[in-house]
Amino acid sequence: MKTFKMGGVHPEENKISNDAAIQVVPVSAQMVVLMNQHLGAPATPVVQKGDKVKVGQLIGEAQTFMCANVHSPVSGTVLKIEPVKDAFGLLKPAVHITVEGDEWMDTIDRTPDIKRQCDLEPAAIVSKLKEMGIVGLGGATFPAHIKYSVPEGKKAEYLIINAAECEPYLTSDYRVMMEHAEEVCIGVSILRKALGVPNAYIGIESNKPQAIAKMQEMARQFEGIVIEPLKVKYPQGAEKQLINAVTGRKVPSGKLPIDVGCVVSNLGTAFAVYEAIQKNKPLIENILTVTGKKLPTQHNCLVRIGTTYNDIIKHTIGELPATTGKVISGGTMMGKAVVNLDAPTVKGNSSVLVMDGDEARRNPEMACIRCGKCMNACPMGLEPYLFSALVKAGRTEEVQQNNILDCIECGCCFFSCPANKPLTDEIRLGKNRVRAMMAAKK
Amino acid sequence: MNLLNISGSPHVHSDESTKKIMWRVNLALVPALLVAIAYFGLNALLVSLIAVASCVLFQWLIEKFILKVPTTVGDGSAVITGLLLAFNVPSTVDMMWIVVIGALVAMGIGKMAFGGLGKNPFNPALVGRVFLLISFPVQMTTWPVVDGIFPMNFDVATGATPLGAFKEGSLPGVTLMDAFLGHMGGSLGEVSALAILLGACYLLWKKIITWHIPVSFIGTALIFSAILWLVNPEQYMDPLMTIFTGGIMLGACFMATDMVTSPMSKSGQLIFGFGCGLLTIIIRNWGAYPEGVSFAILLMNSVTPLINRWCKPARFAN
Numbered sequence: 115m116k117t118f119k120m121g122g123v124h125p126e127e128n129k130i131s132n133d134a135a136i137q138v139v140p141v142s143a144q145m146v147v148l149m150n151q152h153l154g155a156p157a158t159p160v161v162q163k164g165d166k167v168k169v170g171q172l173i174g175e176a177q178t179f180m181c182a183n184v185h186s187p188v189s190g191t192v193l194k195i196e197p198v199k200d201a202f203g204l205l206k207p208a209v210h211i212t213v214e215g216d217e218w219m220d221t222i223d224r225t226p227d228i229k230r231q232c233d234l235e236p237a238a239i240v241s242k243l244k245e246m247g248i249v250g251l252g253g254a255t256f257p258a259h260i261k262y263s264v265p266e267g268k269k270a271e272y273l274i275i276n277a278a279e280c281e282p283y284l285t286s287d288y289r290v291m292m293e294h295a296e297e298v299c300i301g302v303s304i305l306r307k308a309l310g311v312p313n314a315y316i317g318i319e320s321n322k323p324q325a326i327a328k329m330q331e332m333a334r335q336f337e338g339i340v341i342e343p344l345k346v347k348y349p350q351g352a353e354k355q356l357i358n359a360v361t362g363r364k365v366p367s368g369k370l371p372i373d374v375g376c377v378v379s380n381l382g383t384a385f386a387v388y389e390a391i392q393k394n395k396p397l398i399e400n401i402l403t404v405t406g407k408k409l410p411t412q413h414n415c416l417v418r419i420g421t422t423y424n425d426i427i428k429h430t431i432g433e434l435p436a437t438t439g440k441v442i443s444g445g446t447m448m449g450k451a452v453v454n455l456d457a458p459t460v461k462g463n464s465s466v467l468v469m470d471g472d473e474a475r476r477n478p479e480m481a482c483i484r485c486g487k488c489m490n491a492c493p494m495g496l497e498p499y500l501f502s503a504l505v506k507a508g509r510t511e512e513v514q515q516n517n518i519l520d521c522i523e524c525g526c527c528f529f530s531c532p533a534n535k536p537l538t539d540e541i542r543l544g545k546n547r548v549r550a551m552m553a554a555k556k
Numbered sequence: 557m558n559l560l561n562i563s564g565s566p567h568v569h570s571d572e573s574t575k576k577i578m579w580r581v582n583l584a585l586v587p588a589l590l591v592a593i594a595y596f597g598l599n600a601l602l603v604s605l606i607a608v609a610s611c612v613l614f615q616w617l618i619e620k621f622i623l624k625v626p627t628t629v630g631d632g633s634a635v636i637t638g639l640l641l642a643f644n645v646p647s648t649v650d651m652m653w654i655v656v657i658g659a660l661v662a663m664g665i666g667k668m669a670f671g672g673l674g675k676n677p678f679n680p681a682l683v684g685r686v687f688l689l690i691s692f693p694v695q696m697t698t699w700p701v702v703d704g705i706f707p708m709n710f711d712v713a714t715g716a717t718p719l720g721a722f723k724e725g726s727l728p729g730v731t732l733m734d735a736f737l738g739h740m741g742g743s744l745g746e747v748s749a750l751a752i753l754l755g756a757c758y759l760l761w762k763k764i765i766t767w768h769i770p771v772s773f774i775g776t777a778l779i780f781s782a783i784l785w786l787v788n789p790e791q792y793m794d795p796l797m798t799i800f801t802g803g804i805m806l807g808a809c810f811m812a813t814d815m816v817t818s819p820m821s822k823s824g825q826l827i828f829g830f831g832c833g834l835l836t837i838i839i840r841n842w843g844a845y846p847e848g849v850s851f852a853i854l855l856m857n858s859v860t861p862l863i864n865r866w867c868k869p870a871r872f873a874n
Contacts, residue, residue, distance in 0.1 A: 120872050125568055282568065354872065367873035440561040451562040473568075474561045480574050480631070481674035486820040487572070495871040499820070520873055525566030532572040533674075539564050 115320060117345035118355035121493035123526045125348055125447060127321060131285045131405040131412035136293055138416050139429045141213055145188050145420035146198055147173060149207040151460035152249040153256050154180030156207050165192045170219040170396050173209050176244065182257040182461075183247035184209075185396035187418035189217040201423065201443055201457040202450055208458075211420075223393040228296055232304050232391060239308040239391060246390035247397045247461075252276055252351070252380030253444060255462040258387070261379070262308045264372060271375035273306050273314040274360050275384055277329075278344055278351030280319055281445025284465050286401045287381045289414040291318070291325040294385055295332040301388035303336055309377055315360045316381070317342045319350055348447060349524040353378050355493050367520050382464075400459055404430045406468030408437065423455040426466055439471030447525045480533040488527035488537055494520045498527035498537040505544040514548045521545060574673075577815075578632030580762050584755035585639050585810065591738050591748040596647040596700055600744045603651045608638030610659035618668040625672075633673050637662050640681035643745020643806060644850070645688065650695045657691075658684035678857045679817050682850045689850070699741040717741040718801040722793055723846035735800035746806040749799075756809035765813040768825035769832075773808035774799055776833025784841065792841065803849035804836060811849075817857045824860075824867030831856045 150156035157174030161167060167186040174184030190213040197205045218224060234242065244259035264270050279287045290298060306314045316333070318326050320343045333339040342360055344350050354365045356378060363374040371378055379387075382401060389395040397419070404413040404426060413430040423441065427434060434441070442449040443463055452466075488498035496517060504513045521541050528538040592600040615634040619627045641658050645651050662684030670676045689696045701715040718730050718740055730740040738748025746752070759765045782795035799805070812818060812832050819828045832852045839848025 120870070123570065125566075125570070358872075364873060367871070369873075438560070440563075440567065442565075442567055444565075446568040447566045449565055449567065451560065451564070451567070453560070453562050455560075469561075469567060471561075474563075476563060477569070477573070480628075481672065483574055483577070483674045483815050484820055485577065485815040489820055489869055492869070493872065495869045495874075497820070497869065517871060520871065523565070529566045529568065530570050530572065532570075532574045532577055534569065534573070536564070538566060542564065 115343055115345045116317075116359045117347055117350065118358040118493060120495055121491050121526060122347040122349065122355075123491050123529050124346065125282050125529060127346070128282045128407065129285050129288070129321070130283070130407070131403050131414055132288060134285075134289075134412045134414045136289050136401060136414045136416050137430075139418075139421060139426055141188055141216065141418055142421055142425045143213055144193070145190075145211045145213060145418065146422070146458040147184060147187065147209045147211065147420045148198070148200060148458060148460050149174045149184055149209065151184060151255065151419070151462070152182040153254055154178070154182070157181055157184045159195050159207070159209055161192050161195075161209060163192055163194055166190075167192060167211060168217050168219050170222050170398060172396075176247075176257075180257065180260065182249050182259075183245065183396070185247055185398050186211060187398040187420050188213045190214040199454050199457060200460070201452045201454055203453040221394045223395070228300070229392040230300055232300070232307065234391065236308045236310060239304060242391055243308075243387065246395070248383065248386055248390050249397065249461050250380055251382035251386060251462050251464070253448065253462055253464070255460075258379070258383065261377060262305065264309065264377075268372045269375060270309040270311050270372065270377050272357075272361055272377070273302070273309050273311050274356055274376055274378045275302055275314060275316040275381055276351045276353075276356055276378055277316050277318045277325070277381035278356060279322070280346075280348045280350040280352075281447055281449070283405050283467050284403050284445050285405070286403045286414055286464055288322050288325050290381060290385050290401060291322070291329055295328050297388040298329075298381060298384050299332050299336045299339055300392065301384035301386070302339055304387055304391050305379060305384060306338055313338045313340055315340045315342050317344045317350070317356055317360055319344050319346050321346045348526065349493055349522070352493065352522055352524055354522065367517065397461055400461070400463050402426065402459070402463060403465040403467070405465065406470070407473065408435050408470045409468055417459060419461060420458045422458050423452060423466060426459070427455070431468075434468060435470070437471050438468055439474030440469040442467040442469065447529065448523065476536070477534040479535055482533055482535060485532060487530040487532060491526040491530040493524060493526060494522060496521060498541060499535075501544050502535060502537050502540045505540045505547070510544070510547045510551050513544045514551070518544050518548055575631045577764055578636060580764055581636050581759065581810070582632055582639065584758045585636070585643070585745070587751035587754045588643060588745045588748060588806070589639065591751040592643070592647065592744040595738060595747060596744055599649065599700070600647040603645065603647050603655055603744060604639060604642040606652055607642035607655045607659055608635050610656045611635070611638035611641065611663050614660055614663040615668065618664060619672070623668065623672070628673060631673065634663065637667065637680045637684075639745070640811060641684045644681060644685040644743050644803065645696065646699050647744040648695065648698055648700055650698070654688060654692050654695055658688045661687040674816055676816060677860070678854055679811050679814050682811060682854050686850050686854065689845075701741060715741055717846070718797070719840065719846040730801075732794075732796055732800065735797060740801065742801070743803065746803045749805045752805040752809050759809070759813075765809070766822070766825065768822050769813045769818060769829040770808045772826045772829025773812055773832045774804060776830045777804055777837055780834060780837045784837070798837070798840075802840070802847045807832070807836075807849035807853055812853050812856070817860060819860050819863040819867060821864070821867045821869045824863040827863055827867065828856050828860065831859070
């Protein structure tokens with residue numbers, strides 16, 4: 115079975131929401147749609163206060179290169195255009211919509227029919243990805259039309275679809291594979307066509323045997339789709355590690371996957387691509403896992419982007435348990451703790467993970483005993499203990515010389531530290547200082 | 557609504573802890589302790605208890621009255637130092653007070669002077685042991701003779717260790733099997749290779765140590781002594797006898813592998829073990845002392861920061 119070669123850890127998997135079918139969360143009375151739900155500059159609002167909008171209508175336009183279109187997830191009237199605090203407490207420009215009915219754009223195909231045939235040329239596929247506001251749904255929300263426009267002089271050889279879902283707790287990709295295997299395969303075929311590569315490889319961790327079987331069966335009906343079962347090891351789904359596992363290639367320091375002929379997209383992105391290209395449906399929905407050890411019920415749900423965390427909680431588990439200590443957007447290894455539950459969801463969100471107070475508590479930090487566990491766990495071959503010491507001492511030059519910018523912030527070091535040293539926190543601080551130092555030198 | 561914790565990722569942690577690691581090392585030392593009691597009787601137990609109690613007490617006193625920090629004796633590291641110190645001395649009545657001085661040096665100078673756990677450049681037990689060897693040369697080389705199993709008398713006869721005898725020009729005086737099981741004179745915890753290897757296997761299984769240091773240490777000693785033995789079997793000791801006598805087993809499995817004072821990368825650990833093995837054989841054959849493990853490890857401890865600097869782990873993206 116394939117895997118990446120260096121480092122890695124095996125946190126408790128906790129895929130307790132595996133069997134919860136995707137349920138639809140009702141639309142809230144008021145929705146807040148952020149204008150930057152993607153990596154890059156915010157989209158520019160193209161509606162005004164008082165405008166009537168339909169589901170799927172363009173409300174934020176990408177006017178710079180690194181940007182993505184934003185569409186209305188609901189129908190109704192624009193209440194105001196005003197910044198709001200996002201889930202992590204940062205002010206973001208947003209369009210507020212008072213919901214009236216559920217009227218969709220006529221162009222969107224809402225029939226349940228599955229459409230396999232795609233006659234678009236690669237360039238047309240890419241421009242439609244841009245039009246539909248598709249971004250990478252693995253977490254980084256990189257605009258898809260930029261990723262699938264291979265730069266001059268570079269050549270794509272592999273398309274890799276990340277369905278490893280190596281993060282503990284998360285099951286949304288698993289549910290999509292179980293319930294929408296055909297649509298996913300069509301989406302993958304479209305992306306393969308856009309890139310002009312012979313094969314697409316879908317990497318799935320072997321703790322999902324049913325999904326592997328289902329996808330293998332479906333992939334037989336398609337040309338050039340290979341299912342790659344992967345060893346259960348975190349971070350199997352990290353871009354560089356996944357490329358290493360599937361192709362044996364290594365993305366050099368500071369380079370992009372395309373530099374070694376690879377393009378990696380998340381499984382959820384492939385599903386969104388299917389809906390965008392075949393059904394004309396912009397990216398207006400998220401598939402989220404609502405999970406936690408102490409929750410009475412486990413859920414996977416389809417929500418309109420712009421629904422607040424509180425509304426999702428209300429419609430799934432009812433209310434947060436009194437002992438809740440932390441709510442995480444994303445997985446337990448790389449997800450971010452949510453500050454503001456009144457904030458709306460955005461593209462790329464994958465979960466509402468509720469942790470109990472005890473589970474969320476950090477143990478007191480002790481002295482480093484130089485056991486080397488952080489070093490052995492690091493999938494990038496770095497020395498986290500050294501960063502910790504150098505960052506504390508303010509030795510930013512040396513931090514840079516030890517290649518801190520290679521760090522992918524997977525959290526393996528802090529996870530494995532027996533002294534509970536917050537290594538990943540210190541490394542983030544170090545990376546920020548190094549970037550600031552490099553910017554100052556320019 | 558209660559306040560949410562908003563610390564950074566990762567939000568889960570392995571169930572490893574420093575405390576767990578330290579107590580597991582202590583557990584791994586138990587077989588060697590039991591063998592010591594079996595061969596050397598109650599003396600071995602008393603010396604060990606006194607050494608452990610003094611190490612814990614000195615750490616507590618230093619933390620409470622000199623450093624004025626919350627005590628960390630519960631983490632079990634002082635117990636390891638105490639056990640290892642006891643394992644490195646003969647199990648004689650004299651040792652019952654001498655080892656207290658060793659404990660003070662080990663904890664005070666070897667460990668707490670540098671700031672406590674994780675900060676010491678040298679293995680504290682070895683610092684204590686070498687201090688005693690230099691300060692009490694007679695008592696530190698007066699070895700009780702192993703006389704059956706579970707001897708109960710305190711005033712046992714004394715004799716030479718296999719290494720000591722060999723240094724004086726006579727034969728080691730034990731069979732290879734005796735040396736492997738520990739039926740010979742020597743420091744109380746280092747005699748039985750079998751018991752030590754048992755503990756080492758447990759540490760390997762629990763992933764507290766890796767094979768790199770023990771294998772390169774013992775392997776280097778084995779190969780180097782084999783070469784010498786092939787050149788002149790009259791003058792140099794049999795290579796298997798070399799690794800089963802003296803402190804090589806205990807040193808390679810429990811003291812050279814001390815996380816704090818050994819290199820962190822695999823390649824660094826191989827160099828470290830190689831250096832320990834090489835220096836041990838050099839000191840044994842051409843030095844003043846019959847045994848060189850303690851000095852070899854301390855010398856290699858001193859270059860650990862340099863090794864860490866040279867031997868970086870292989871980078872993913874290189």
